[in-house]
Amino acid sequence: MSIDFPGSTSEEGGRTILGNWASGLAPKSTFPGECTLSKQVAAAGSPQGAERKIHSAYDDPGTPEEISRRSFMANATLAIGGIVGLGLVIPIVGSLLPEGASSKGTWSPLTADELKSLQEATSKPVKLEFQLKSKDSYLPEQSNGEYVWGIKTNKQTFDSARTDLPTSGELPFSDGTYDVINMNFVILSPICPHLGCRPVWNDSATRFQCPCHGSQFAFSGEHVAGPAPRGMDPLPLREQSGLAQIMWIRYESGVPNRVIISYQS
Amino acid sequence: MLNWLESRTGFVSMAKEFLTEDVPGGASYWYVFGSATLFAMILQITTGIFLTFFYAPSAATAWESTRAIYLNPWTHTLLSIHYWGSSAMIALVFLHMLQVLIWGAYKSPRELQWIVGVLLFLVTLVLGLTGYLLPWDMDAYFASQVSLNIAGLPPGGEILQLIAQGGPVMGTNTINRFFGLHVWLMPAALVLLVGAHLAIFRHNGSAGPVVDDPRKLKPGRFWPDQMFMDGAASFFVFVVILLLASFAPPFLDQKADPTNAAFQPYPAWYFLFLFGLLNFVPWLFSQIPGLSSQANAPWVEMLAAIVVPTIGLLIVLLLPWLDRSTTRSFASRGKILWSTFLTIVAIIGLSIYAQVGIQAKEAAGPPSQSEDQILSATPPPETTAASGGASDASAAGAKVFAQNCTSCHGTNGQGQPGVAPPLAGNPFVTGDPKAVINVVENGLHGQTVMGQTFGAPMPAWKGTLSKSDLAAVITYIRGSLGSNKASAVKVSDIK
Numbered sequence: 184m185s186i187d188f189p190g191s192t193s194e195e196g197g198r199t200i201l202g203n204w205a206s207g208l209a210p211k212s213t214f215p216g217e218c219t220l221s222k223q224v225a226a227a228g229s230p231q232g233a234e235r236k237i238h239s240a241y242d243d244p245g246t247p248e249e250i251s252r253r254s255f256m257a258n259a260t261l262a263i264g265g266i267v268g269l270g271l272v273i274p275i276v277g278s279l280l281p282e283g284a285s286s287k288g289t290w291s292p293l294t295a296d297e298l299k300s301l302q303e304a305t306s307k308p309v310k311l312e313f314q315l316k317s318k319d320s321y322l323p324e325q326s327n328g329e330y331v332w333g334i335k336t337n338k339q340t341f342d343s344a345r346t347d348l349p350t351s352g353e354l355p356f357s358d359g360t361y362d363v364i365n366m367n368f369v370i371l372s373p374i375c376p377h378l379g380c381r382p383v384w385n386d387s388a389t390r391f392q393c394p395c396h397g398s399q400f401a402f403s404g405e406h407v408a409g410p411a412p413r414g415m416d417p418l419p420l421r422e423q424s425g426l427a428q429i430m431w432i433r434y435e436s437g438v439p440n441r442v443i444i445s446y447q448s
Numbered sequence: 449m450l451n452w453l454e455s456r457t458g459f460v461s462m463a464k465e466f467l468t469e470d471v472p473g474g475a476s477y478w479y480v481f482g483s484a485t486l487f488a489m490i491l492q493i494t495t496g497i498f499l500t501f502f503y504a505p506s507a508a509t510a511w512e513s514t515r516a517i518y519l520n521p522w523t524h525t526l527l528s529i530h531y532w533g534s535s536a537m538i539a540l541v542f543l544h545m546l547q548v549l550i551w552g553a554y555k556s557p558r559e560l561q562w563i564v565g566v567l568l569f570l571v572t573l574v575l576g577l578t579g580y581l582l583p584w585d586m587d588a589y590f591a592s593q594v595s596l597n598i599a600g601l602p603p604g605g606e607i608l609q610l611i612a613q614g615g616p617v618m619g620t621n622t623i624n625r626f627f628g629l630h631v632w633l634m635p636a637a638l639v640l641l642v643g644a645h646l647a648i649f650r651h652n653g654s655a656g657p658v659v660d661d662p663r664k665l666k667p668g669r670f671w672p673d674q675m676f677m678d679g680a681a682s683f684f685v686f687v688v689i690l691l692l693a694s695f696a697p698p699f700l701d702q703k704a705d706p707t708n709a710a711f712q713p714y715p716a717w718y719f720l721f722l723f724g725l726l727n728f729v730p731w732l733f734s735q736i737p738g739l740s741s742q743a744n745a746p747w748v749e750m751l752a753a754i755v756v757p758t759i760g761l762l763i764v765l766l767l768p769w770l771d772r773s774t775t776r777s778f779a780s781r782g783k784i785l786w787s788t789f790l791t792i793v794a795i796i797g798l799s800i801y802a803q804v805g806i807q808a809k810e811a812a813g814p815p816s817q818s819e820d821q822i823l824s825a826t827p828p829p830e831t832t833a834a835s836g837g838a839s840d841a842s843a844a845g846a847k848v849f850a851q852n853c854t855s856c857h858g859t860n861g862q863g864q865p866g867v868a869p870p871l872a873g874n875p876f877v878t879g880d881p882k883a884v885i886n887v888v889e890n891g892l893h894g895q896t897v898m899g900q901t902f903g904a905p906m907p908a909w910k911g912t913l914s915k916s917d918l919a920a921v922i923t924y925i926r927g928s929l930g931s932n933k934a935s936a937v938k939v940s941d942i943k
Contacts, residue, residue: 240470240667253669256676263679267686271491274529275498277522321516322509 282320288357288446290421290428291315291329298427301368304335308371308384308391308402315431317447329448331418331429332371332384332391334402338364344403347414354417354441356432361419370418370429371404377411379436391415412439467671472656474668475677479654481544483678484685486642488537491686492575493635495530499523503582505627507620510584511703518700528693534576536689538718541569549767549788552776553655559768561648564641566765571638576716578630584623589704590713592626593618598726602754618706658776702859712809717799724798726752727805760791845924848917853925856904861929867904869897872930881937884922889942915942 244250293301297311315329341364342352353360363369373381380395390407391400398409406414419430435442454460471479502523504513517523545565548554554562581592596618600609614621656662668674705711715723729752734743742748763770773780850859856868863870871877876897877884891908894901909918919939926934 238667240669241468253672257672260672260676260679263683267683270686270690271494271529274522274525275494278498278520278526279501280522321512323512 284445285318285447286357288419288430288432289316290423290430292423293427293429301333301335301427304333304368306389306402307386308332308334310384311370311429313429315448319447327448329431331373331431332404332415334369334371334404335367336364336369336403337367341369341403344401344405345414347405348417356419356430356443357446358419358430361421361430363417365420366422368420369403370420372416372418372432372434374416374433374436375411376406376413376416376434376436377409382415412437413441416441467675469650469654469670469674470667471654471670471674472662472667473659473665475670475673476657477677477681478547478657479674480678480681481540481547483675484681485537485540485544487678487682487685488533488540489638489642491533491689492530492537493639495526495533496631496635498526499530500631503627505582505623507584507623510582510623511700514583514585514700524697525693528697529689531698532689532692532696534579535692535717536685538572538576540685541572542718545569546788546792550785551655551658552771552773552781552784554768555771555776556768557652558648558655561645561652562768563765564645564648566761568638568641568645570761571634571641573718575630575634575638576718578626578634580716581623581626582630583700584704585701586704586708586711587701587714589618589706590711591715592622594713594715595719596622598753601750605754655776658778660777705859712806714806715802720799720802721795722753722757722798724800724802724805725756728752728798728801729756844917845920845922846928848913848921849924852909852913853921861925861932863902865900866902868902868906869900870930871925872932874898874932877925877929878932878934881922881926881935881941884926885918885937885942888918888922915939918942 245253291313293311293313297313300309301311309332310330311333312328312330314326316324316326318324338352342348342350345363348354348363352363354363375382375393375395375398377393377396377398380393382391382393382398382400384390385392388399389402391404393399393409393411396410398411399407400411400415401407404415404417406412416432416434418432421428431446431448432443433445433447435444450460499517502513502517502520504510514527517527548562548565577592577595581588596609596613599612600606610616612622612625613619614625656665659665726749730743730748733748734740767784771781771784773784778785849861853861853871857863857871858868861871861874863872863874874897887906889908889910891906893905913921916939919937919942923936926932927936
């Protein structure tokens with residue numbers, strides 16, 4: 184608690200800021216008490232006014248007993264502040280911990296039209312629009328329009344292009360693992376693996392180009408230029424009683440590995 | 449480290465200057481009320497700031513986000529501290545004012561400090577009033593409806609009411625405006641006024657105890673002597689708030705339903721005396737021969753709701769000039785002290801009068817409106833948070849009920865005349881579980897229920913709802929709606 188204070192005007196040339204002051208050892212000349220007292224006397228209507236000097240409580244260092252009592256009171260006051268502060272910091276920090284993400288993905292059906300456009304796809308990726316149900320904190324469940332890219336390919340072409348994907352062609356997700364290629368289709372997430380913008384397909388360049396930082400991806404979603412750390416992320420596709428269904432997954436951006444962070448948009 | 453800071457900012461010597469203050473007559477626990485109020489304010493600002501991280505002010509989200517605050521134990525803790533902190537702050541402001549009043553410390557040269565203090569009291573009350581609306585539950589809605597309509601009573605008050613409401617009736621604009629008042633305008637005013645209050649305090653110094661010659665008082669130290677007592681008192685306040693927050697957390701009622709005509713709004717305790725005045729003045733008139741015909745006249749209501757409180761406020765504001773005695777001695781201020789005493793007796797009396805009246809109305813009202821039933825009829829998330837009651841099955845059932853049944857049977861199962869029968873207090877619902885399961889699974893139409901016919905057919909829910917949902921919702925309607933306390937239904941009971 185004892186810290187030298189070189190800027191002091193005290194005759195002693197140095198004193199402590201909190202320690203001695205708190206316990207009442209500080210020398211007389213270092214306190215503005217006199218001034219305060221003069222004001223008070225003036226306010227009380229003293230005939231002598233500001234000229235009259237009154238003994239300030241801070242002029243008298245007090246008995247050793249008083250000094251040790253003050254030292255205790257100073258420390259106790261600081262301790263009380265600390266305890267109350269801690270009592271508030273704990274619930275505040277606890278409340279700020281994020282809500283857990285839902286750990287189970289949901290399958291969203293593609294409409295017959297969207298499925299048809301996927302089946303008729305050629306050498307261009309197809310933008311597939313669908314309704315994604317999502318639950319955002321306390322808000323009621325909502326259905327929002329979302330889209331993914333669908334490409335028509337075959338295992339040989341795709342595997343040779345996407346060397347960043349496992350050779351087994353399977354990725355893990357909440358229901359187990361999914362085949363990246365299903366029925367000769369691959370569904371690609373529209374989210375750029377760099378920092379989460381949305382690359383757009385450029386017909387003349389035959390590239391996905393990200394408008395934010397210029398990452399480029401070829402037809403199969405392989406990373407060919409720009410800062411993205413990995414290729415575009417494949418999403419699960421399945422056939423269920425004649426309907427094509429896809430699952431929306433958000434992967435962590437900016438890292439080379441695919442880490443699932445959420446099944447919400 | 450402190451030297452480094454001091455040489456560049458002077459903060460250390462500023463803090464020292466601030467803490468170095470003589471206390472005439474020495475430190476005393478009598479002086480802790482102002483500091484304890486300041487502590488309550490800091491507590492309210494801190495918890496309030498973090499509550500805004502979770503609360504969303506609109507008619508579509510106010511109640512929903514408040515419910516989410518109740519459901520998370522951490523945010524529920526912050527809310528409970530904030531709820532009791534507001535009561536503590538108002539009580540402490542009142543005690544602080546009372547002490548200044550008794551000691552005559554408002555006298556020259558401290559008149560402006562008193563006036564700033566009275567303004568602080570008003571700002572604190574406005575903070576309480578605006579905060580009361582924000583959860584947007586039944587009580588929030590109807591209590592605010594009453595206070596807004598009172599604001600509209602005096603000449604020119606209509607404009608004030610429209611501005612506060614943000615439209616001809618209460619709605620999402622009202623929530624947004626009250627939110628702005630509660631978290632920005634009023635706290636900013638509070639902090640500025642507290643700054644002025646403290647600056648004036650330091651200019652004039654502490655008034656000290658009532659003695660013949662204040663110059664003879666031996667001075668004591670603010671730091672650490674008085675600060676320690678202030679800290680101890682603040683800590684006591686903090687512990688009391690924590691205990692109340694733990695053992696009597698606030699209660700979230702159902703979402704505001706303007707059509708619930710039977711709802712009996714209940715003001716915050718610190719407004720009970722105004723509520724009592726509003727009922728007492730017409731009663732007083734009805735007892736006076738010759739004036740009894742005027743008891744329910746608009747001017748009597750205006751007198752009770754506006755004129756008397758305004759006169760009271762003016763008297764309090766002008767007290768430094770109304771008290772003509774030249775000294776602060778108790779002997780010379782007998783009239784002021786007696787008036788203070790009688791005013792406090794009147795405030796307590798009116799509060800009790802209001803409280804008794806509210807309880808009598810609640811007892812006489814429809815049974816579904818008693819305190820217990822409001823608690824048990826609350827949708828599941830709050831029940832688990834506020835009263836720790838409902839089981840998991842009942843909570844799931846409440847969700848199924850809210851999604852599928854409330855559009856016809858009402859949010860509390862109160863039914864809709866001519867459309868669908870009530871489920872709360874319906875002996876069929878609490879009777880043979882097999883019969884209830886049969887109706888829910890297979891539907892019902894054209895039957896006379898409780899002596900009445902209802903137009904909407906009961907759909908057959910078999911196949912639409914899963915067996916576990918059916919069991920949950922039947923358990924819920926039998927055990928949690930209104931005063932229903934019938935047995936639960938198991939999944940295995942559903943065929």
